[in-house]
Amino acid sequence: MNTLSFRRSRVQIAAPIAAVCAVLLLGLWIRVADAQQQQLAQQQDVVLVPHRATYDMKLNVARPNSGIVEVNGRMVLEMVDSCEAWEVKQRIKLKFLRNDGEEFDTDSSFTSYETKDGLGLRFSVRNIQDQEVEEELRGHADLEATGGKGRASFTLPEVRSFDLPAGTLFPTTHLALIIRHARNGDQSVSYSVFDGARLDGAFTVNAVIGKPPRGAGAPVVRGDVSLLRQQSWGVRLAFFAAGDQGTANPEYELALDLLANGVARSMLLDYGDFAVDARLVQIQALPRPRC
Numbered sequence: 001m002n003t004l005s006f007r008r009s010r011v012q013i014a015a016p017i018a019a020v021c022a023v024l025l026l027g028l029w030i031r032v033a034d035a036q037q038q039q040l041a042q043q044q045d046v047v048l049v050p051h052r053a054t055y056d057m058k059l060n061v062a063r064p065n066s067g068i069v070e071v072n073g074r075m076v077l078e079m080v081d082s083c084e085a086w087e088v089k090q091r092i093k094l095k096f097l098r099n100d101g102e103e104f105d106t107d108s109s110f111t112s113y114e115t116k117d118g119l120g121l122r123f124s125v126r127n128i129q130d131q132e133v134e135e136e137l138r139g140h141a142d143l144e145a146t147g148g149k150g151r152a153s154f155t156l157p158e159v160r161s162f163d164l165p166a167g168t169l170f171p172t173t174h175l176a177l178i179i180r181h182a183r184n185g186d187q188s189v190s191y192s193v194f195d196g197a198r199l200d201g202a203f204t205v206n207a208v209i210g211k212p213p214r215g216a217g218a219p220v221v222r223g224d225v226s227l228l229r230q231q232s233w234g235v236r237l238a239f240f241a242a243g244d245q246g247t248a249n250p251e252y253e254l255a256l257d258l259l260a261n262g263v264a265r266s267m268l269l270d271y272g273d274f275a276v277d278a279r280l281v282q283i284q285a286l287p288r289p290r291c
Contacts, residue, residue: 046176046183048262049227050081050286055267055278056219057094066273070097075278079262083291085115086172094276104130110197118173119143119150123196141194143168152194152201160199168192168202175262182209182233183260192242203251204240209233213257218266224285230259 059071073094080087090110097103107128114121120142127135136156141164143150150164169177174193181189187209194202212232221228235258238250255268267278 046179046260046262048079048081048086048172048176050079050288051224051227051263052076052078052284052286053263053280054282056281057092057276057278060268060275060277062274063272067098067100068096068274069099071095071274071276077264078286080286081288082113083289085113085120088112088114088172110195112171112196114170114172118146118170121170121194121196125197137196137199139196141170141196143170150194152196154199157199162201164194164202165192168194171195174205178207178209178235179258179260179262181207182235182258183231198241201242204242206238206240206250208236210235213255213266219279219281221280221283223283225283227261227263227283227285228259228265230261230263232257232259232265234258 053076055075055077057071057073057075059068062068071094073092075090075092078087078089080089088111092106092108094106095103096106109126110124112121112123120140122140123138125135125137126133137154138156139152139154141150141152143164147167149166150168151161152164153159153161169191171193174191177191178189188207189209190204190206192202193205210233212234235256237254237256239252239254240248240250249272252272253270255270257265257267259265263280263283265280269276269278
């Protein structure tokens with residue numbers, strides 16, 4: 001899972017677990033400066049599995065004044081091992097019903113290519129509503145070294161570049177480190193994460209790690225279900241715009257039933273005024289290449 005990149009368009013939803021995958025990410029915070037020296041070794045201890053996962057999505061809760069009555073749709077998340085990098089493809093198609101009877105459709109896609117050393121990222125984001133492209137982002141980012149500073153450059157929607165602070169992570173590296181922290185029994189961690197899905201820098205992603213959620217009401221999963229026989233944790237990620245942590249509510253939160261191989265058995269995407277459930281319904285193992 002990439003932390004997966006879920007974004008909000010004109011209706012306040014749309015892409016991270018990127019990852020999203022991705023994704024992403026209170027108590028004792030393990031700060032970036034304390035963790036980065038062992039980042040690469042920790043990431044390599046985690047064995048992520050190449051896979052394609054399909055999720056049914058529906059409204060979990062609509063809070064007062066949200067204007068949302070119903071949400072239904074599907075998400076497909078694909079994580080491909082290409083020897084030197086992880087390629088992540090995520091697509092979310094949703095149908096909304098408002099309390100005034102208006103219906104509209106959203107179609108959001110996120111793709112990324114992240115080198116396994118965690119130093120390079122290429123990304124593309126497209127958000128469509130009712131067949132009209134509302135947002136498109138494309139570019140790349142590079143870090144000088146593990147734990148070092150970097151630079152992000154966009155070609156769409158405009159040519160723009162900016163520096164990334166030391167300690168910034170890309171989504172798949174972040175996912176692997178979250179799993180490593182979970183295996184070590186850590187209950188909370190915080191990192192700066194850049195996934196390319198925003199023009200103004202990285203998110204601060206705070207993660208709280210605990211017991212996996214109960215599986216009551218979970219749909220039957222088809223496909224390569226042996227991939228689900230893994231240790232799991234409940235992980236809640238809060239995404240803050242750079243500089244907002246401690247002074248504002250998160251832009252959104254993502255709760256995961258996360259397995260040790262990087263597969264998410266379920267997700268809850270909470271945008272404040274409403275929240276959407278994503279339940280795994282099909283899983284397919286993808287081949288590992290001969291490198």
